[in-house]
């Protein structure tokens with residue numbers, strides 16, 4: 001049994017009086033590739049940022065390797081943060097920088113790694129995401145799929161133990177979604193890294209990861225092996241997985 005790497009206990013977060021995350025508990029095991037699904041605008045990005053220690057929760061506890069984050073010194077907390085990498089939903093690449101500068105950003109600005117070594121590491125990471133020869137280009141010269149790959153190359157550049165992927169295929173066509181998903185699964189096989197992804201796209205959720213969790217009404221409603229969740233006859237899961245308008249999940253959109 002793999003050990004627990006991250007644990008959230010009764011975590012809550014509100015914005016403007018509205019509870020987005022509500023007494024949520026979740027355990028992530030080492031080497032998991034967990035995909036969290038849920039309707040848009042209901043807290044997936046917020047949950048991911050709470051797990052990555054980017055947004056503090058209003059209440060509840062977060063444990064990394066069994067240690068409560070609240071008990072860590074500033075330096076220890078920074079070490080934990082530096083052991084994670086993130087692909088942001090909207091890429092968050094620097095438009096004025098080259099791909100080499102974007103991917104090597106952390107090592108350039110936060111370590112004394114020699115430039116030559118950074119350049120080699122950047123090219124290696126780009127190869128890992130199946131991109132080559134783009135080091136001198138700017139983000140605007142790349143397609144959406146290529147920018148996702150660059151975002152992932154940057155996230156793995158400083159060898160994280162945990163990789164967070166926020167909507168790794170959002171805005172991509174089905175063929176690009178397929179190839180990015182395969183690349184992500186291969187990366188998970190090749191690297192000693194725990195993957196945590198979120199998406200509202202079932203096409204993406206079916207392809208990436210081996211465990212599936214559903215975020216619903218601010219909590220982890222269900223979590224388990226992917227096949228088990230996909231085949232669940234629970235009304236909430238069934239509605240979302242199969243894209244039905246009728247069911248317990250309330251949408252504001254009119255048809």
Ligand SMILES: Nc1ncnc2c1ncn2[C@@H]1O[C@H](COP(=O)(O)OP(=O)(O)O)[C@@H](O)[C@H]1O
Nearest residue numbers: 015016020038039040041042043044045046047
């Ligand atoms: N920094 C913030 N300030 C105020 N409201 C926020 C902030 N971040 C997220 N929210 C709100 O929290 C809700 C969930 O957002 P988010 O996690 O981005 O949803 P999604 O599930 O689409 O990723 C949304 O209603 C959003 O408006």
Ligand SMILES: [Mg+2]
Nearest residue numbers: 044045046089
């Ligand atoms: Mg989001």
